[in-house]
Amino acid sequence: MTSPAGPAPVLVVGDAKGAGTAERLRAALPDLALEPVPTDRLAQVLCDGLGAGRPVIFVGALEPLFIALAPSLVSGERPSVVVAVAADGSQVTPVLGLAQGADVLARRLEQALQSQPPSPRPGRLAVIGLGPGAPELMAPAVRDELDRAQDIVGYTTYVRMAGPFRPDQRTLDSDNRCEMDRARLALRLAAEGRHVVVVSSGDPGIFAMATAVMEALEQADEPAWRAVDLAILPGISAAQAAAARAGAPLGHDFCIISLSDNLKPWSQIERRLEHAALGDFVMALYNPSSKARPWQLGQALDLLRRYRAPATPVVLGRDVGRPAEQLTATTLGEVWPEQVDMRTVVIVGSSLTRQFRRDGGGAWVYTPRWYPEAEGA
Numbered sequence: 001m002t003s004p005a006g007p008a009p010v011l012v013v014g015d016a017k018g019a020g021t022a023e024r025l026r027a028a029l030p031d032l033a034l035e036p037v038p039t040d041r042l043a044q045v046l047c048d049g050l051g052a053g054r055p056v057i058f059v060g061a062l063e064p065l066f067i068a069l070a071p072s073l074v075s076g077e078r079p080s081v082v083v084a085v086a087a088d089g090s091q092v093t094p095v096l097g098l099a100q101g102a103d104v105l106a107r108r109l110e111q112a113l114q115s116q117p118p119s120p121r122p123g124r125l126a127v128i129g130l131g132p133g134a135p136e137l138m139a140p141a142v143r144d145e146l147d148r149a150q151d152i153v154g155y156t157t158y159v160r161m162a163g164p165f166r167p168d169q170r171t172l173d174s175d176n177r178c179e180m181d182r183a184r185l186a187l188r189l190a191a192e193g194r195h196v197v198v199v200s201s202g203d204p205g206i207f208a209m210a211t212a213v214m215e216a217l218e219q220a221d222e223p224a225w226r227a228v229d230l231a232i233l234p235g236i237s238a239a240q241a242a243a244a245r246a247g248a249p250l251g252h253d254f255c256i257i258s259l260s261d262n263l264k265p266w267s268q269i270e271r272r273l274e275h276a277a278l279g280d281f282v283m284a285l286y287n288p289s290s291k292a293r294p295w296q297l298g299q300a301l302d303l304l305r306r307y308r309a310p311a312t313p314v315v316l317g318r319d320v321g322r323p324a325e326q327l328t329a330t331t332l333g334e335v336w337p338e339q340v341d342m343r344t345v346v347i348v349g350s351s352l353t354r355q356f357r358r359d360g361g362g363a364w365v366y367t368p369r370w371y372p373e374a375e376g377a
């Protein structure tokens with residue numbers, strides 16, 4: 001029955017996990033014309049097939065049906081040949097009909113599976129946002145993803161923030177600023193079947209790794225990368241975290257602008273600041289200042305002072321959600337660039353943003369949700 005001339009075996013795939021193994025058998029044994037039996041016709045095909053002396057190959061678990069049919073398999077007019085194949089193809093067992101050649105068929109299937117190794121299953125890549133730093137500000141879905149990951153890829157500071165990890169989890173952290181390299185590494189690992197997490201602080205879609213992964217994916221045009229189960233899991237961004245500590249400064253229309261001119265020209269940043277000021281947006285300024293970019297914030301504040309009153313509330317949130325958190329409520333007239341570093345988000349109010357005394361010190365800052373002319377409209 002294992003010769004091309006014999007009756008074609010019936011191929012039964014017990015569960016979805018066996019689909020890949022069934023495919024491998026079909027690809028390696030074209031002469032057997034193996035066709036998986038559709039589940040709605042399973043009993044019928046099995047009975048007809050056995051009646052016609054067709055061998056039966058079970059891939060994966062199908063115990064209830066097999067047990068139900070066992071008496072007829074053993075006592076039927078034609079002795080049956082039944083071979084069971086583990087869902088992952090790791091084991092092939094002759095179950096019935098040894099004398100009729102079940103072992104011969106089993107060996108043939110085994111050889112076929114060896115000649116047709118499983119193609120690596122695409123893995124999962126999750127680009128996650130840790131939030132500002134405090135564990136309680138991390139989304140449960142992100143926590144869960146970190147717990148399930150095999151490889152954690154990211155900038156060293158953020159990988160540390162995401163840990164600790166178990167010994168079976170691998171961290172691939174670097175101080176390397178090349179986000180594209182990191183994104184490609186993550187896609188490559190996921191395409192090999194690994195469960196990979198790429199970590200970002202705050203939200204991964206805001207000046208962070210989700211964009212790099214999208215860019216790498218589009219540029220590479222790699223089918224194996226496209227097959228990866230890709231998910232972006234949001235996090236609380238620095239502006240939201242700082243705003244919540246300060247009150248509600250983002251209560252009306254606002255925008256987020258990065259002051260880093262590493263990836264865009266300074267003239268573009270100035271134009272955006274100017275238009276945001278003209279539009280009376282509250283602004284959250286990210287990447288406000290660094291040792292390598294010491295003058296940009298001063299210039300940005302000078303520009304904004306041309307459009308906003310000195311009393312305009314300004315919030316400086318430094319290391320928000322982290323042990324060294326500092327929150328300062330000041331004004332556009334009083335803020336000076338030396339108060340700000342790379343670990344600070346600067347929120348500049350609109351013409352309506354207000355602040356008032358907070359019991360215990362400092363001030364509450366908020367932006368009303370209405371404009372005077374629209375009140376009661």
Ligand SMILES: C[S@@+](CC[C@H](N)C(=O)[O-])C[C@H]1O[C@@H](n2cnc3c(N)ncnc32)[C@H](O)[C@@H]1O
Binds near residue numbers: 203207208288319
């Ligand atoms: C490259 S951006 C990353 C933003 C991040 N993806 C987010 O959504 O918060 C880095 C900038 O975000 C701001 N930032 C990030 N985390 C912060 C925190 N915990 N406290 C204050 N500012 C933070 C700072 O302005 C910093 O220079």
